[in-house]
Amino acid sequence: MSTTESTENIQARIIELLPRLRRFARNLTRNPHDADDVVQIAIERALTRLDQWHRDARLDSWLFRIVRNAWIDELRSRARRDALFAPEEAGEAVGIAAMDREVDRLSVEAAMARLPEEQRLAVSLVLVEGLPYKEAALVLDVPIGTLTSRLARGREALQAMLQWAEGVTS
Amino acid sequence: MTIPDDILMAFTDGELDEATRQMVEAAERDDPEVRRRLAAHRQLRAQLQTAYAATLDEPVPERLLAAVRKHAAPPAPVTRLADKRAAKNAAAARKFSIRAWPAFGSLAASILVGFVLGYTVWHGSDELLKTSADGSVVAAGTLAKALSTELSAERAPDRVATIGLSFLAKSGAYCRTFSLSRGNAGAGLACREGYRWRIHLLAPSANDGSAGSEYRTAGSNDSPQLRSLIESEIQGEPLTREGEEAARRAGWLAVPEH
Secondary structure: OOOOOOOOHHHHHHHHHHHHHHHHHHHHHHOOHHHHHHHHHHHHHHOHHHOOOOOOOOHHHHHHHHHHHHHHHHHHHHHHHHHHHHHHOOOOOOOOOOOOOOOOOOOOHHHHHOOOOHHHHHHHHHHHHOOOOHHHHHHHHOOOHHHHHHHHHHHHHHHHHHHHHHHHOO | OOOOHHHHHHHHOOOOOOHHHHHEEEEEEOOOHHHHHHHHHHHHHHHHHHHHHHHOOOOOOOHHHHHHHHHOOOOHHHHHHHHHHHHHHHHHHHHHHHHOHHHHHHHHOOOOOOOOOOOHHHHHOOOEEEEEOOOEEOOHHHEEEEEEEEOOOOOOOOOEEEEEEEEEEEEEEEEEEEEEEEOOOEEEEEEEOOOOEEEEEEEEOOOOOOOOOOHHHHHOOHHHHHHHHHHEEEEEOOHHHHHHHHHHHHHOOOOOOO
């Protein structure tokens, strides 16, 4: 447990961070209900593991990381359930939106939803949540070089999609 | 000189060291092409910021605030609650099972393997399980509706409750397996008892939050209790789609064999 900060104080800071945690979780899960569920799991985990939070680490990064890990666990458990209930459908893709050429106007959110997850999360953490590269890399558990290359590819894809959408509508 | 795009991106992200930053600033002054590319990166950042700003103004659901304030219940009460409910249920099962549920009588003690604390919290107002007046746990809400109306083949993603398979139990009742797909969910078995679906097993998913556990291969160890319960209670084979449709038309009311 951090010796410099009371639990009450940390709880207050977590409450301050809730809107950003929810926003990140929505980019993570692409579903508002899943997002709130996963934030709730993460909060409960974080509060029971406050001793694992180093006081020199950023609280927001630490919580983003717990949110992400909670979502990975959730997906694994869904995969297990799917394997139990419908092995023949185990390979079925769930909700990966392919580039939909019939969409004539692409909002920023829609463009984000079309990014591969690793690029979407890099963009979400750096360009939406404003984390430094180092912190975003920690959240995603990858080296900084991996983070920046995902970020670059995500940006290029977003720019291409948004320009293409502008071209269609103008 | 051409400045690589990743340098320009890092510049707009504020990630460059002093020397490189000055180099880009000079290029921005002198080179229209660099200005154009920087503008594109800044525009994307601004678009993203604008698009996602409104999310921050949304009211935070009370359940999340409560989760922070309550300082996370330790695991111990979960166990106690499970024990309490199982005991209550076992008492009810002793009372009711002898006549109507001979086949399940021996299972009374293990009827509820894991009752997940905070169930109603997870699902908001949509309570999926409730304890009836006689102490047995029955399906409610979305789960009850899914059990009564959905065919096993109609598996849709993002459902709260998904039906696995249906079968006629040795007791003469229709039983259906289900899985719950949110949060700390699990898999279970419900059997028709009159006009309600009584929960005979609810095993929490094996997901204990530990990282690095196996991904797809874990299907075989997901709820061995459920598998063994099905194996011991099933009469013949699982229902086909036609069998399910017929049972659904009959309200899942089967006449017990005498």
